[in-house]
Amino acid sequence: MLDGISAVAFDIDGTLYSSPQFYVRIIPYFLKNFAFYLKYNKVRKILHHTAPLPDFYEYQARLFSELTGLSVPESKKKIQEIVYDGLIPYFKKIKTFKYVEESFKKIKEAGYKIAILSDFPPEQKGDLWGLSSYCDVILGTERLGALKPSIFPFGILANELGLKPEQILYVGNSIKYDVRGSKNAGMLSAYIMPFWRKIFHCPLKSADINFSNYRQLTEIVIK
Template sequence: MANPSPIIRAVVFDLDNTLMDFLEMKRQGCKIAARELVSSGVDLENKDAEKLLMQTHLDVGDEGEDVFEEFLKKLNKKVDKELVKKSFKTYNRAKKEFMKPYPNVIEVLTFLKGKGIKLAVITDAEEPQAMERILGIGVEKFFDAVITQSHTKSQKPDEKPFREALKKLGTKPEETLMVGDSLERDVWGAKRVGMLAAYAKYGEDWEWKWPHKEVTPDYVLHDICELMKIIG
């Protein structure tokens, strides 16, 4: 006899590349900022500058001015503070233009709230950056809790963010579903505390793959709308 489907009372989402296409937003921001850097004297073709700036973002793992300082250091150029500030502002301005939820996100969140499902976000971003994105894609009204690195002083797959989400939502691990694009940070992290886990395959990108054969998600999502069928 097949095991009955678990009763899901809460869904916890990763933010970047789960609710929004963070990497595409970053790529577009880098593209426009790179053009400005080249026009300001950086001796690279636009495409090469864009590629190097994107790689620097991934290497630094941050969204601050230090990315642009590191970019100039990689070119053995003296760090021009004014150019750094100018390029950073251009990057942020361009990035906001491409800050949008994935298709079907609003529909799915509306469906879940209508079902009485509790909702939360767990993100490794600091609170100011996380809230900027959540507000930017227009989903703040849906969530009962937002857990950031600022709250827990830790990052996924550490257990702290997941346990904090469970505490805020007041649900048990076995009735709480984590949805995220990282097998390591989201799926494995959730499984460590006994939560259900859905792998948001639609948000995967080659830079972030983690080939861990022992990690098996309970669900694999090719589109976020597949959550509606899981919840029923």
């Protein structure tokens, strides 16, 4: 077992499933809503660098309103329909990476707490492919008021788990949001390497753990 670690927390998008697999599936949907996503992505870039907000969804709608000329209620409705509700059917067709559930099960049996911390609503993915039953804590950063890499949601995650940040290993695929964000919050980080890093044997030096598949992660965690 990793010394001092009592919980393993996971990002969702690109960490539990393949992002390219998802992007290929939503190409027609993205093209249909291309103009919307051009503006929405600008809003999200701003939000990734915004201090904790008392009402994230209201501020997100205000930013979108400024870019589009729509009213704030209209903006909020459009984001809900296209981003939060509109993508739900696509996640139902997505499969996790190999050995994800096996990994969750073994890590849980080894005595660790398991958590989810995602920038998009976890409930958008239903029961998280059956993984929610293994989780002690499931959090969406939007409801907490700040997106990663802010240390704020990581701090709430630690509080909800009843642990110190240094007792948590955070698993993610984004260098900026997951690795740097969790390490700045005082946690250990585990980085799931993209294909090219695996091929060229190029681990991320800033991550505490680099892994290629979930069986490998499980072995590192519970060995």
